Amino acid sequence: MTDLDISRAWLVDPxxxxxxxxxxxxxxxxxxxxxxxxxxxADGVDDRGVVVAPGFIDLHAHFREPGNEDAETIASxxxxxxxxxxxxxxxxxxxxxxxxxxxxxxxxRAAADASGSPVRALAYGTVTAGRGxxxxxALGELADAGVVGFSDDGxxxxxxxxxxxxxxxxxALGLPLVDHAEDASQTAxxxxxxxxxxxxxxxxxxxxxxxxxxxxRDLAILAEVVRDVPAARLHLTHVSTAGSLDLIRRAKAAGxxxxxxxxxxxLALTDEWVAGSRRWAWDATGDPWSDGxxxxxxxxxxxxxxxxxxxxxxxxACREALLDGTADAVATDHAPHTAVDKDVEFGLAANGxxxxxxxxxxxxxxxxxxxxxxxxxxxxxTTGPAAVLGTRFVDRPVGxxxxxxxxxxxxxxxxxxxxxxxxxxxxxxxxxxxxxxxSGRVLATIANGRLAHEAxxxxx
Amino acid sequence: xxxxxxxxxAIEVPIVDxxxxxxxxxxxxRHLLDLDVVSWPEIELVMRTTDAMREVLARPIAxxxxxxxxxxxxxxxxxxxxxxxxxxxxxxxxxxxxxxxAAASSSVSKGESLVDTVRTVExxxxxxxxxxxxVSGAPYLAxxxxxxxxxxxxxxxxxxxxxxxxxxxxxxxxxxxGSVEGRKIVILGDVLHxxxxxxxxxxxxxAGADLWLCGPATLLRGFEAWAGRGAAAGRRFHVTSSVDExxxxxxxxxxxxxxxxxxxxxxxxxxxxxxxxxxxxxxxLALARPGALVMHPGPMNEGVEIAPDVAAGTQSxxxxxxxxxxAVRMALLYLLAGAVGPGRRAAE
Numbered sequence: 053m054t055d056l057d058i059s060r061a062w063l064v065d066p067x068x069x070x071x072x073x074x075x076x077x078x079x080x081x082x083x084x085x086x087x088x089x090x091x092x093x094a095d096g097v098d099d100r101g102v103v104v105a106p107g108f109i110d111l112h113a114h115f116r117e118p119g120n121e122d123a124e125t126i127a128s129x130x131x132x133x134x135x136x137x138x139x140x141x142x143x144x145x146x147x148x149x150x151x152x153x154x155x156x157x158x159x160x161r162a163a164a165d166a167s168g169s170p171v172r173a174l175a176y177g178t179v180t181a182g183r184g185x186x187x188x189x190a191l192g193e194l195a196d197a198g199v200v201g202f203s204d205d206g207x208x209x210x211x212x213x214x215x216x217x218x219x220x221x222x223x224a225l226g227l228p229l230v231d232h233a234e235d236a237s238q239t240a241x242x243x244x245x246x247x248x249x250x251x252x253x254x255x256x257x258x259x260x261x262x263x264x265x266x267x268x269r270d271l272a273i274l275a276e277v278v279r280d281v282p283a284a285r286l287h288l289t290h291v292s293t294a295g296s297l298d299l300i301r302r303a304k305a306a307g308x309x310x311x312x313x314x315x316x317x318x319l320a321l322t323d324e325w326v327a328g329s330r331r332w333a334w335d336a337t338g339d340p341w342s343d344g345x346x347x348x349x350x351x352x353x354x355x356x357x358x359x360x361x362x363x364x365x366x367x368x369a370c371r372e373a374l375l376d377g378t379a380d381a382v383a384t385d386h387a388p389h390t391a392v393d394k395d396v397e398f399g400l401a402a403n404g405x406x407x408x409x410x411x412x413x414x415x416x417x418x419x420x421x422x423x424x425x426x427x428x429x430x431x432x433x434t435t436g437p438a439a440v441l442g443t444r445f446v447d448r449p450v451g452x453x454x455x456x457x458x459x460x461x462x463x464x465x466x467x468x469x470x471x472x473x474x475x476x477x478x479x480x481x482x483x484x485x486x487x488x489x490x491s492g493r494v495l496a497t498i499a500n501g502r503l504a505h506e507a508x509x510x511x512x
Numbered sequence: 513x514x515x516x517x518x519x520x521x522a523i524e525v526p527i528v529d530x531x532x533x534x535x536x537x538x539x540x541x542r543h544l545l546d547l548d549v550v551s552w553p554e555i556e557l558v559m560r561t562t563d564a565m566r567e568v569l570a571r572p573i574a575x576x577x578x579x580x581x582x583x584x585x586x587x588x589x590x591x592x593x594x595x596x597x598x599x600x601x602x603x604x605x606x607x608x609x610x611x612x613x614a615a616a617s618s619s620v621s622k623g624e625s626l627v628d629t630v631r632t633v634e635x636x637x638x639x640x641x642x643x644x645x646x647v648s649g650a651p652y653l654a655x656x657x658x659x660x661x662x663x664x665x666x667x668x669x670x671x672x673x674x675x676x677x678x679x680x681x682x683x684x685x686x687x688x689x690g691s692v693e694g695r696k697i698v699i700l701g702d703v704l705h706x707x708x709x710x711x712x713x714x715x716x717x718x719a720g721a722d723l724w725l726c727g728p729a730t731l732l733r734g735f736e737a738w739a740g741r742g743a744a745a746g747r748r749f750h751v752t753s754s755v756d757e758x759x760x761x762x763x764x765x766x767x768x769x770x771x772x773x774x775x776x777x778x779x780x781x782x783x784x785x786x787x788x789x790x791x792x793x794x795x796x797l798a799l800a801r802p803g804a805l806v807m808h809p810g811p812m813n814e815g816v817e818i819a820p821d822v823a824a825g826t827q828s829x830x831x832x833x834x835x836x837x838x839a840v841r842m843a844l845l846y847l848l849a850g851a852v853g854p855g856r857r858a859a860e
Contacts, residue, residue, distance in 0.1 A: 240777075243648070246734070247734070247737070248734070248737050248738060248741055250734065251733075251734030251735060251737065251738050252548075252710070252738060253648060253649065253670055254648040254649075254667070254668050254669030254670030254671065254707060254710055255648050255649075255668075255669075255670075256669075257733070257734065338741075339741045339744070339745065341548055341745070342741070342744070342745035349652050349655070349656060350649060350652055351648070351649030351652045351653065353653075392625075395625070395627055396625055396626065396627070396653070397626060397645065397647040397649065397650045397653055398647065398648065398649045398650075398653075399647040399648060399649070399668065400647055
């Protein structure tokens with residue numbers, strides 16, 4: 053079992069609402085002691101060095117097994133998750149076959165067990181049979197088998213009538229509907245955010261309104277369904293536009309049971325990147341042609357993602373939503389793809405970013421820019437997603453609790469790493485930040501008392 | 513780009529009878545993918561080099577040995593007659609070897625990726641690769657892989673830089689004063705799906721033209737925002753769905769092709785309504801200045817976006833565009849070959 057001693061680090065315990073200098077000791081996988089330091093003992097320790105936080109929880113990842121094991125397997129995905137500091141992942145059901153049957157979930161669990169990884173693999177079931185968008189999947193059987201919610205991610209739920217049924221039926225099962233908000237009638241052939249960059253590059257636009265129409269639809273239906281089914285819950289994943297976040301903010305203020313997550317790339321990248329700019333969202337002007345920001349070739353297919361990278365204003369709205377609590381979590385939407393599916397023309401490339409290993413680094417770029425406090429970033433990766441999942445699936449406190457099996461990540465904000473195909477553990481090398489230096493190298497990830505990933509530290 | 517950038521500059525025009533590597537000319541681009549990165553002096557250089565190529569074309573034997581030993585591969589993933597043949601004739605006039613690949617007859621139809629096809633073409637000895645593709649940005653992917661020069665022969669809705677340059681050349685050759693500066697130039701039709709319109713925006717705003725884009729509102733989506741950005745960056749143009757406003761006192765009217773699938777996707781009611789409201793008829797052309805120039809990048813739907821009598825009328829430059837296209841493409845192949853230099857393969 054794992055032993056670990058870390059002294060004079062910056063401890064972040066979002067469950068206790070506490071952060072500061074401290075020491076931790078892990079013995080035989082148990083977090084034996086957490087010692088908060090003050091006075092002279094704490095001198096020279098700040099939040100810019102080694103940080104210890106609870107293990108991260110990813111509400112949204114694609115591990116491609118079963119069906120596309122060339123892109124990712126459960127084993128390679130769990131290893132990548134550990135490299136990124138995640139100790140729990142929630143897998144989307146758009147596999148082949150789709151996770152619309154308990155047998156598929158059993159296969160995923162067997163693969164996770166066989167991998168030997170201590171990272172916990174949870175999974176969503178589909179909303180509709182075969183993700184076909186026509187009839188409800190076997191929601192009750194899937195709930196009994198242990199899915200954490202229902203999603204047809206990759207596409208929106210096929211019709212408003214199905215959203216209504218799914219919210220009610222899943223709500224009665226105590227599980228959320230997790231919707232990928234996209235009005236498909238507005239996104240046929242869409243390649244990039246509908247805006248100046250897409251217009252200049254001749255790419256078919258994916259309008260913000262296509263997301264906002266679906267968000268508004270879901271919220272209007274939710275408001276009615278909760279009258280009959282008070283336990284109904286809606287979670288909107290990878291929300292990307294200012295308008296969507298405004299709708300969600302108002303719905304939350306009105307007391308509707310809605311939660312949402314945002315990806316690191318929608319916080320920090322913009323559609324300027326598709327034109328060949330590589331500046332962070334907070335430095336973007338929206339017109340990289342006129343201010344010399346284009347530093348690399350346009351149309352890099354690693355940037356093709358759904359929902360697409362948005363404007364600088366949308367990215368700012370995403371950060372604002374994370375700050376004010378409108379967004380509950382940061383989720384990676386880790387979407388690995390093979391070179392065969394990705395190293396092709398932009399408009400023919402598969403949608404998705406391999407992001408579970410770079411999520412922390414990209415989020416720390418937001419923190420480094422002074423736009424989000426470190427503590428809020430950690431919350432969005434730990435207690436935030438834990439609250440979305442609920443105590444049914446997260447039955448231990450998400451914090452630095454003595455006497456519990458250690459479930460934590462240790463990373464060093466003063467140490468950076470260069471993202472490269474070789475440095476990524478995931479089979480998916482489709483990352484737009486390849487070649488870039490990210491801070492916050494993960495030194496160790498301990499999941500459920502066992503070492504899941506280690507970098508430079510020596511362990512007994 | 514500001515107006516002052518268009519001040520006269522000393523342009524060193526190459527002697528096009530000789531190989532380009534023996535010339536010191538102000539062309540630095542290895543690829544021609546779009547005009548967004550091409551400066552005004554470089555456009556002027558293309559225009560002046562095109563003059564030299566026109567002189568070659570006027571000779572009894574319209575051929576120079578400038579690109580002897582160079583291989584030009586023309587890789588077209590979309591059907592095309594005029595552009596493909598234009599590049600082929602241009603390359604042959606420069607004594608280059610020419611290989612034509614139509615995607616339908618190659619291993620592309622067996623599922624070979626663009627990257628693999630480009631590697632194969634390169635292994636077969638291509639120095640310059642002219643590519644046309646239905647997906648916007650495809651030539652950028654080819655350029656990432658190919659060690660020689662890539663020329664964009666038209667990609668999706670995005671760009672058709674050689675067309676825009678031949679359009680500019682044709683306008684300058686016919687407008688009094690030989691300049692488009694301050695001239696009202698109207699691009700009329702399906703702007704949204706037009707690579708010709710997009711490339712012309714870069715070149716005509718750089719040239720200081722009074723550029724107007726006109727079409728049904730559904731086919732102008734996003735261009736008002738581009739016009740706003742353009743104005744802020746000194747590349748002003750206008751966008752309107754009023755054909756009368758656009759055509760009034762125009763110096764040049766360029767009609768764009770309308771494709772039938774626009775009706776299926778709900779962007780237009782019918783071709784009949786389009787022809788009635790936006791078709792370039794002689795009655796509409798009368799709104800423009802007397803003798804205004806009529807252009808079309810082809811292929812035309814006569815009776816839809818342009819009336820047959822206008823297309824064939826005395827103001828039409830449509831066949832002249834085709835002739836100039838050969839000279840412009842000769843100039844570009846020449847300049848690009850000079851940027852890469854000879855013996856590229858031997859050096860590897």
